[in-house]
Amino acid sequence: MQALLKLSRAIDRLNAFVGKYAIWLIFGATVISALNAVVRKLFNYSSNGFLEVQWYLFAWSFLVAAGYTLLKREHVRIDVLNSHLPKKVQLAIEIIGLIFFLTPLCIIVLYFTVPLTIQMYQSGEMSSNPGGLIRWPVWLALPVGFTLLLLQGWSELIKCLAFVAGKGPDPTIKADEPSGEQALIEALRAAESSKTAAPAQAR
Template sequence: MQALLALSRAIDRLNAFVGKYSIWLIFAATFISAANAIVRKAFNYSSNGFLEVQWYLFAWSFLIAAGWTLLNREHVRIDVINSRLSKKAQVWIDIVGFALFLTPLCITILWLSVPEVIQKYTSGEMSGNPGGLIRWPVWVAIPVGITLLMLQGWSELIKRIAFLTGDGPDPMGRLADKSAEEELAEALRAEADKKQAEALAAAQR
């Protein structure tokens, strides 16, 4: 079990790294979108390639961050019934979901998508739009993203089995790392408390 937990931690680090830097793909898509609009208005020039590269970047950011999203438990969950169950029952539901639903689904998508990626790479398939881009780079995002998601599913499966055997902490507990929104809220509260204390001190003088 300790070897499996070490594997789980390695997968977590991988998806945490990917998720941390995938935001730059969104930034690049936004920058290209703004630059395309400026060039179109200023020089009356545009290209479908500018639009397609934005779609490519968005597809990459969405797909490769799927594992990071699962790591941070940010996927949509239906907790109306699940939240009323015991912790052990919730863990078992996740185990069944990761083992019997997520993993087979990911394997099926990989089975179907990898031959498509190879075919598009070998044929050099291009977009049907004038000025469009070559297709295979965006198709590669599918197996890459699904592999990261499947690995994270295995990591979460290991954590839940370890919890049931008493070898790991509660995998359903609160995450240690705060989100950007939580950090901002705490900073604002601290600033407000500081200003209130300064105002109170000034009033007592």
């Protein structure tokens, strides 16, 4: 069990790392969208390539962050019912869902998308839109994203089994971490406090 828990922690670190930097994909898509709008207004020029790279980045952001979202237990759940069930039933639902639903789904998606992505890469298929981009980079997001999601599912399964065996914490309880909005508010408060403290120190 200790070896499995070590594997689980490694998977958690991997998805935490990916999730931490996936936000830059959203930032990139936002910047490209803004630049595209400015260029179109000022120079009356645009390209389908600008539009496609935006949804390429968006596709990558939510696909590769799926494992991170599962790690943080932010996927949609029927908590209204589940939270009122006994802990053993909650764990049974979690384990059954991970084994019989998440794992087969990810394997089926990988079974179909890996050869298709390889085919796209070998053929160099381009977008049918004028000025469009090559297709394989966006298709690559599917096997990468579902691999990370599958690994995180197995990590969560290991945590559930460890808890049942009395060798780990309860994995059904979300970590008490501040949300993104709360972290932003705290950062703004800290910045405001430092601004007000600076004149006082100068006097």
